[in-house]
Amino acid sequence: MAEPYLSAADMRGGYGKADILNGCTLTVERGQIAVIVGPNGAGKSTAMKAVFGMLNLREGSVRLAGEDITQLTPQERVRKGMGFVPQTHNIFPTMTVEENLEMGAFIRDDDFRDTMEQVYTLFPAVAEKRKQNAGELSGGQRQQVAVGRALMTRPSLLMLDEPTAGVSPIVMDELFDRIIEVARTGISILMVEQNARQALEIADIGYVLVQGANRYTDTGQALLADPEVRRTFLGG
Amino acid sequence: MDILNALVAILNFVVIPAAAYGAQLALGALGVTLIYGILRFSNFAHGDTMAFGTALVILVTWGLQALGISLGPLPTALLALPIGIALTSVLVLGVDRAVYRFYRRKRSAPIILVMASVGVMFIMNGLTRLVIGVDEIRFDDGARFLISVQQFRAWTGLSEGLSLRVSQALTLVVTALACWALFRFLNRSRAGKAMRAYSDNEDLALLSGIDPERVVRLTWLIAAALAVTAGTLYGLDKSFKVFNYFQILLPIFAASIVGGLGNPLGAVAGGFIVAFSEVAVTYPWRKIAAYLGFETDGLLQLLSTEYKFAVSFVILIVVLLFRPTGLFRGKSV
């Protein structure tokens, strides 16, 4: 069996003395959407930060496209093809939309105008406001800028930490549509979501995390159909 | 005719001096605000960096004068300025390496960095005294006036005179050029945008692959260049005295806070707001009132010049009370 595109195996670690992750494994195939759900404090965001290298792992490894990247810094992982959208503070508020995208492409030395046009095609609402300061946009548009910024490095794996936190249901649907479009271009998506039900709808694979360890792993549809998961984590 | 005389008097005693002083403050405040935006602390050593840089410029000016080099009608100090900037930059970068970098890596509280900057202030102050002494020094040479009072009276036939000193005109021109270059750099160049990005959102800038140490170095270089320029222009306009450069710290801080710490455009506006308030409040308006037909015994001076720093302070307090992030929305942390 071929190795999955991203394979974060048996991760253990935390910020202080106590571990937050207790043997968490996440894999994503090329072009797949993987969603991490779970109760508050289950270590969902921590797991994603561990994949991105913002947390020192005590045990376990992270492999991207067959290469072990466990020891790399987040910046180095960006160069390896990871894109990360933090949950908050994910834009440069006093810079224009266009400058935000430019900063996203900071590590690229080649011409990135094509990528920028692709981002604008993906997010037409944002394209109209390219000369406006990102801080003046609405919540949903800011998230689009944030995703667009991360796309500027042409990542092969895009990680989103609760992209729909604090946006209205309509905007959420819209964002999820865009994310599906991104995945169709062959980019793998790893996403942490509070809105578990809607997120699992679009998930190729879903991880239910409890206390820093995998509880259920299955396709999104299968998890949604599982009565046990529904009762415990999806509120009926 | 009296209205014209009043206007000329206002121009001569308020607008021109305040504009020159405001430009000097703006350059100083730009440095403070950039350092705040990138390094996130109020640099108490900024006034003494200005003093040190100016002292070097004066030394080089003397050297050039001894060699018989001059710029004709312009002050020789202008020629010495790049050398002063270069030398000060070296010192400032060395200080960052030796002092601030340690706390930056440790992510110390901003107030610790403020404290360290006080230590640096002492050293810079001592160095300045060491190289040039504590006496008042005048170092502007070349032509003194662009427009002199006599010329102006002769041209216009007004009883009120107007003078524009070379140093004042120079201050305005140099400041305009410096601001133009700085804003062009910040808004157009990759490195400038990286600086703004780092100031906006440090973590995201790191994620985007912006090298923080490069940004910091660049910030110090620009701040040093602005500081030496501001200090030299201030010295040309008034005179050079070490202690005055410590005292100018307050109006500079006031200017950068009024404009919103971390906001360069705000710093420029803040510099002029502080300068115009200071001059307007300490200027005796009796003469102008007389031209307009109000004869009084009093000087019509709101505050004596000894209290000019109180003006900065009051502006500061008012801003802190009503709009702590400044008029142009600086950092709110």
Add this chain to the structure above:
Amino acid sequence: MSNTRQADAVSPWRAPILFLILVALFVAEGTMRNALFSGSWNTALAILNMGLISAIMALGVNMQWGYAGLFNAGVVGFLALGGLAPVLISTEPVQGAWAAGGARVLVALVVGLGTLVLAAQVWRRFSGPLRVPALIAVLIIGFVVYRGLFDPAVMAIEANDSARTGNIGGLGWPVLLSWPVGALFAAAAAWGVGKVALGLRSDYLAIATLGIGEIIVAVMRNEEWLSRGVKNVSGIPRPVPYELDLQNSPDFVARAADWGLSPTVASGIWVKLLYAGLFGLVLLGLILLAELALKSPWGRMMRAIRDNETAAEAMGKDVTRRHLQIFIIGSAVIGLAGAMMVTLDGLLSPTSFNPLRYTFLIWVMVIVGGSGNNWGAALGAILIWFLWIKAEVWGPEFMRLVTAPMPEGVLRDHLLGSAPHMRFIALGLVLLVVLRFAPRGLVPEK
């Protein structure tokens, strides 16, 4: 600050050893006569007395910084304000000054304050489009009335025998009474500044205090009716006898002879010893009070706030209010020291209040001594003061040593002449080195 505070084991002997070093230094100063020391007990005691006062200043700064993390960059202002108290309370009343304009000045000041209070009320009570115009109107009218009352009154006072006095004069009350009054003056100013600048980002207090410091000093320099400005106020009464009186007392001269001392030397030493006793008493009393306060629930809360402001706030503590309290108390202590210093000098010299000497030197004392530890701050203050004074002698000596091999000439003269400036560099270096390598100071907080 907070993260370097973990309790590494620190020898309990640190403070006593530092104390012994200090004693040794002062004994050396008093007994050894060479290039380094003066060999005069009068000099040694003079340094000690100012050292004790510096220790009190350091205590005040330490309360603000060590216990609350507040950066007061205007120590010099609070000090100067405290120093005004002996003049206003204890000097002899000036003939005719009150009649000339005393009452009018008071009324003017009340009008000035009342304008500010009224403006604040207007701002609070009014709303809508009239708010700003009303505020401005109140301020303008208030200012005009204030100046209308104030200026002629001040002119009258300053015209009153301007060669000898020209100031409002004092009340002629005992000088010791002026010390707590000095503390009150400083506390009042601290309340005003703290009310505005506390609760905002930490740099703001530093900048605001820098401003108020400069303004207070400017007021002292320029308001001749109050402090005689550059003309200085001398002849401030003493809580101890005058040397001249002692020298004229046969009793004292006889006792001095028993000790083998000339009356001049003995009277100087005796007066300074009395001062040292008085200052030492105040210092010890303050340390005792501070230590007691720290061990109380109030002190524990203070430290909890300092170590984790966010957590304390989350627990419902009113951090800004506590900060205001400690800021006022610390400033009061600084004001007290100011009153004591002016009493010791017998002279108020407004031009001598220099921020480098009276704000930042005190800071170095606290940081070096051990921020957060009262004993450390006090010992650090005396040590740094001793070194600061001696650097005046040692600096040129050192320079002479360094420049000895150099040929005579402009450069050598320049270096020799600029030795005093080395003090600033040395002070800055000491601050930076201690902050970096021993952030907890010589005597760390327990």
